[in-house]
Amino acid sequence: MSPVPLLAVENLTMRFGGLVAIDNISFTAYRGEITAIIGPNGAGKTTVFNCLTGFYRPSAGRLAVHKDGEILQLERIEGFRIVRRAGIARTFQNIRLFAGMTVLENLIVAQHNPLMKASVFSLAGLLGLPRYRAAERAAVERARHWLDRIGLTDRADWLAAALPYGAQRRLEIARALCTGPALLCLDEPAAGLNPRESAELNDLLLGVRDEEQIGILLIEHDMSVVMGISDHVIVLDYGRKIADGTPAEVRADPEVIKAYLGEDEIDNAAEEAPLRPLAGREGGARANGAAA
Amino acid sequence: MTAAAGLAVDSAAKPPAFWVPFLKDAVLAALVAVLLALPLVGLQTYDIGGGALGIRTHFDWVAIGGAAVFAGRLALRVLQQLYRTRPTGRARVLTSIAAWGNRQALPITLLGIGFAVALPFLPFSSRYLIDLGTTVLIYVMLGWGLNVVVGLAGLLDLGYVAFYAVGAYTFGLLARDLDFTFWEALPFSGLVAASFGVVLGFPVLRLRGDYLAIVTLGFGEIIRIVLLNWAPVTGGPNGIGGIPRPSFFGLHFARSAPEGVATFHQFFGLEFSPDHRVIFLYFVILAMALLTNAFTLRIRQLPIGRAWEALREDEVACRALGINPTTVKLSAFAIGAMFGGFAGCFFATRQGFISPESFTFIESATILAIVVLGGMGSQLGVVLAAVLLVSLPEFGRAFAEFRMLIFGAAMVGVMVWRPRGLIAHREPTLRLGSSR
Numbered sequence: 071m072s073p074v075p076l077l078a079v080e081n082l083t084m085r086f087g088g089l090v091a092i093d094n095i096s097f098t099a100y101r102g103e104i105t106a107i108i109g110p111n112g113a114g115k116t117t118v119f120n121c122l123t124g125f126y127r128p129s130a131g132r133l134a135v136h137k138d139g140e141i142l143q144l145e146r147i148e149g150f151r152i153v154r155r156a157g158i159a160r161t162f163q164n165i166r167l168f169a170g171m172t173v174l175e176n177l178i179v180a181q182h183n184p185l186m187k188a189s190v191f192s193l194a195g196l197l198g199l200p201r202y203r204a205a206e207r208a209a210v211e212r213a214r215h216w217l218d219r220i221g222l223t224d225r226a227d228w229l230a231a232a233l234p235y236g237a238q239r240r241l242e243i244a245r246a247l248c249t250g251p252a253l254l255c256l257d258e259p260a261a262g263l264n265p266r267e268s269a270e271l272n273d274l275l276l277g278v279r280d281e282e283q284i285g286i287l288l289i290e291h292d293m294s295v296v297m298g299i300s301d302h303v304i305v306l307d308y309g310r311k312i313a314d315g316t317p318a319e320v321r322a323d324p325e326v327i328k329a330y331l332g333e334d335e336i337d338n339a340a341e342e343a344p345l346r347p348l349a350g351r352e353g354g355a356r357a358n359g360a361a362a
Numbered sequence: 363m364t365a366a367a368g369l370a371v372d373s374a375a376k377p378p379a380f381w382v383p384f385l386k387d388a389v390l391a392a393l394v395a396v397l398l399a400l401p402l403v404g405l406q407t408y409d410i411g412g413g414a415l416g417i418r419t420h421f422d423w424v425a426i427g428g429a430a431v432f433a434g435r436l437a438l439r440v441l442q443q444l445y446r447t448r449p450t451g452r453a454r455v456l457t458s459i460a461a462w463g464n465r466q467a468l469p470i471t472l473l474g475i476g477f478a479v480a481l482p483f484l485p486f487s488s489r490y491l492i493d494l495g496t497t498v499l500i501y502v503m504l505g506w507g508l509n510v511v512v513g514l515a516g517l518l519d520l521g522y523v524a525f526y527a528v529g530a531y532t533f534g535l536l537a538r539d540l541d542f543t544f545w546e547a548l549p550f551s552g553l554v555a556a557s558f559g560v561v562l563g564f565p566v567l568r569l570r571g572d573y574l575a576i577v578t579l580g581f582g583e584i585i586r587i588v589l590l591n592w593a594p595v596t597g598g599p600n601g602i603g604g605i606p607r608p609s610f611f612g613l614h615f616a617r618s619a620p621e622g623v624a625t626f627h628q629f630f631g632l633e634f635s636p637d638h639r640v641i642f643l644y645f646v647i648l649a650m651a652l653l654t655n656a657f658t659l660r661i662r663q664l665p666i667g668r669a670w671e672a673l674r675e676d677e678v679a680c681r682a683l684g685i686n687p688t689t690v691k692l693s694a695f696a697i698g699a700m701f702g703g704f705a706g707c708f709f710a711t712r713q714g715f716i717s718p719e720s721f722t723f724i725e726s727a728t729i730l731a732i733v734v735l736g737g738m739g740s741q742l743g744v745v746l747a748a749v750l751l752v753s754l755p756e757f758g759r760a761f762a763e764f765r766m767l768i769f770g771a772a773m774v775g776v777m778v779w780r781p782r783g784l785i786a787h788r789e790p791t792l793r794l795g796s797s798r
Contacts, residue, residue: 123682153684160682168675171668172790179672180683185665195664196657206792214794226794249683 074101075136076253076285077122077158082131084117084309091117093309094131099253099302104279104286106296106317109306110329115289116163118306119255122287123160124149137252154183157252161242161259163289169231173222173241176230177213180248185209216244220274236267240274247278253285254278260292268292272299297321305329384439392432399424467742467789474745478648482641489637496644496712498752500705503651505732505744506658507701512730513739514658514667515694516674518575521562521582522729525555525699527589527721529706534602534716535595544608544711548704555703556696558585563695567688570677582726589718601717605710607639608646615639643712650708654701655741661697663791670694671739671791728752735776737783746784 077099084092092114099105107115120126122133122144133144135156142156152158168176178185188205189195195202217223220240225233230241239259246254259275260268276299279286290296296303296317303320305313307329313320320326404424410416478499482492504526511519529551536542536550566577589596596602607615613626615638626642627634661667669690672680677687710716732751736743755769776784 125678125681150681150684150686153682162679162682166676166679166682168672168679170675170788171671172793174794175668175671175791178792179668179680179685182665182669182672182683182685186669189665192661192664192666195666196660210792210794217794223794227790245683 075099076101077287078132078134078136079118079122080132080134082118082121082133083129084114084121084126085129091309092121092128092306095306095309095311097304097311097314099285099287101252101285102279102283103301104275104288104299105302105304106288106290106300107304107306108290108296108320112308113306114309115306116257117309119160119257119287119289121145122152122255123158124152135253153249153251157250158255159246159249159251159253160255161239161246161257163257163261165235165238165242167230167238167242167245169229171230172227173217173230173233174210174213174226176241176245177216177248178209180245181209181212183249212248216247219277220244236263239263239267240271243274247282251284253287255287257289258291259288260290260295263292265294268295271295275299384436384443387439388432388436391435392428395431396424396428399427403427471742474742475652482644489640492637492640492644494753494756496640496647498748499644499647499651500709500712501729501732501748501752502745503647503654503705503708504702504729505736505748506651506654506741507698507705508729508733509698509739509741509744510658510670510701511694511698512733514662514674515670515691515698517566517691517694518571519578519695519698520575520723520726520730521578521580521585522698522702523721523723523725524562524582524585525558525702526706526709526725527585527718528555528558528699529703530710530716530720531589531596531602531706532703533707533710534605537605537710538602543606544707548707551703551707552700553703555706556700558703559695559697559699560692562699563692567691579723579726582723586718586721589721597717599717599719601715601719602710603715605714605716607714608643608711610642615642643708647708647712650704654704659741666690666693668791731773735773735783737780737785737787739788740783740785743783743785 075098079098080096082092082095083090095114095118097105107118109115117126121128124144124147128145131145135142135144135158137156144152144156144158147155168179171179185205186192189202214223214226217226220237220243222233222237222241222244225237230238233241239262243254243256243259246256256275260271263271272295275286275288278284288296288300300317303313303315303317304311305320305323305326307325312325312329313323315323404419404421406418406420407415408418478495481487481495504522507525508519508522511517511522532551532554533542533544533547536547542550562578562581566574569577590599592598593600609615610626613624613629615626625634626632626638632638662671669680669685670693672683672685673687673690673694680687680690709720713720728751732744732747735751736745736747750772751769754772755766780786
């Protein structure tokens with residue numbers, strides 16, 4: 071069975087003034103697969119996400135989404151339309167829930183577009199026509215499905231801000247899933263989770279992948295998550311792609327080891343250190359310092 | 363030995379640590395008071411004849427004032443030290459009252475509506491009271507309209523009075539030039555105000571918080587200054603007069619009507635009384651305000667209302683969920699402005715005369731204060747705050763020039779004890795339990 075390509079990134083480049091955040095990256099994500107993007111801090115992982123979800127307009131390159139047999143160019147779609155047109159939903163590194171609204175409301179807001187359509191510019195909604203009420207019931211059912219899935223059904227009427235951290239992370243994922251995406255982009259979903267929550271997250275993501283047959287794109291630092299569930303790992307370092315393959319292949323890649331653990335040759339370190347800013351390079355910086 | 367020395371130092375250092383900051387604080391307060399009072403109280407101009415002004419000094423008053431502030435501040439600090447728990451105790455009482463109000467929201471609402479409907483027929487009711495009630499209801503309606511923009515969509519609008527003015531002038535101009543009646547002009551007032559809302563909305567789409575507040579403040583002033591200076595159309599500072607009063611399904615409120623037109627008292631066989639019109643106006647604004655409320659409560663439970671609230675919480679997340687921030691913001695501005703326009707139209711017909719003087723910044727500030735004091739997004743809170751803010755200065759008339767002082771003190775008090783507003787409670791738009 072050959073996987074169906076979902077997202078093809080070709081020669082993506084993102085420059086901020088003189089700073090090249092992403093330098094000519096190409097990769098493909100497949101339907102029914104979990105693709106992880108890893109790399110040291112500042113490698114450009116979140117920038118890739120921001121390009122994909124329309125928060126940044128790429129400086130160069132093509133972002134093609136295969137949807138229902140047609141190919142959509144993401145860089146030509148206005149930011150907020152990407153969810154509806156291309157079916158790409160995302161979560162954020164620092165959780166961005168609607169804190170003052172309830173858990174259920176968060177999931178209903180995610181279904182804004184279909185509900186808005188059913189409410190016909192709010193007219194059908196104002197009059198309480200059956201057509202709108204049916205749409206609202208369907209939205210609540212969908213929300214309930216995901217609440218059951220993430221184990222928050224009994225806390226549906228809580229304020230989102232009142233949930234513990236791990237539950238907020240799960241709720242943000244459920245909210246993205248409520249938009250009915252073809253590709254789910256998760257920005258460090260396991261950050262701040264304890265090992266048990268991390269394992270639950272793995273099960274949730276594997277379940278979503280298999281049941282919904284959607285693609286998942288994952289930025290993660292937690293290697294137990296990355297190595298445990300990814301079908302495919304892409305490694306970025308300083309905006310360049312340095313490796314691309316299965317978790318086992320990537321783990322054995324000398325370039326990746328170098329990026330994570332620092333240069334093992336003193337000559338290299340001395341040569342490259344002035345060219346590379348040390349900030350944001352935890353592993354590498356420490357190793358370089360020790361070597362010097 | 364070292365321990366003993368430490369104790370001695372401690373006991374020597376402790377007493378000053380207790381009262382020195384109080385004294386410092388009191389001296390500082392007195393100093394500020396004296397500095398302020400020196401030009402304001404200490405120097406007084408008077409007429410020395412022939413139109414020339416002389417200056418009289420009152421430094422003794424300044425000294426008395428400074429001493430009073432010193433003593434008062436010191437007493438306040440000492441009392442605070444002695445009764446540290448008292449303010450929180452008072453806050454707890456207020457909080458429990460608010461919590462009780464939340465639980466009893468429905469009976470309180472029904473009671474409030476019942477009282478509002480019955481007010482003109484109550485034994486103690488007077489023309490003055492009904493007039494005051496009408497004014498309160500105008501502010502309630504304006505507060506509910508602004509609540510859509512500020513409370514739900516979280517867009518701080520300091521120029522809301524502009525839409526009120528646009529509504530009033532729309533009716534004024536339509537009545538003067540095209541002989542529109544109140545009921546014919548009402549929808550146009552709302553529509554024109556709503557389009558002004560969209561016009562304001564476009565340039566401020568990218569702004570938030572303080573920056574948005576500054577631009578809306580400017581917008582409010584622009585409208586007022588245009589009304590003031592575009593004399594050929596708006597009448598400038600003279601305003602527009604002779605605005606027709608509303609009719610009751612074609613029946614006029616007048617002692618005698620022109621040929622072929624029925625008057626209210628003739629049709630119902632009543633004795634003519636000027637109070638009829640006052641009561642009728644009261645019921646018109648009551649109905650308009652209640653409609654505003656019903657509309658807002660309903661739209662809050664629709665996708666667009668939830669999108670407003672979501673936008674208030676996190677615009678970036680909204681974008682990522684496929685919500686178009688532009689249309690959501692513009693719709694909030696337009697609907698808020700529309701209610702402002704309706705209220706303006708009513709204001710014009712009630713006064714019969716409008717001029718730019720009625721639409722100054724202080725009106726915007728009052729309406730915003732009603733929304734903020736009432737509790738952002740709370741419909742009941744707006745009513746409470748409007749009754750307080752509009753009627754307090756009226757009842758304070760006995761205190762003459764001190765009433766603004768009392769008004770300010772009341773506002774500070776509310777913000778100290780209820781920083782999120784009188785009723786800071788948000789009812790979820792839907793619950794999983796209820797939809798089962």
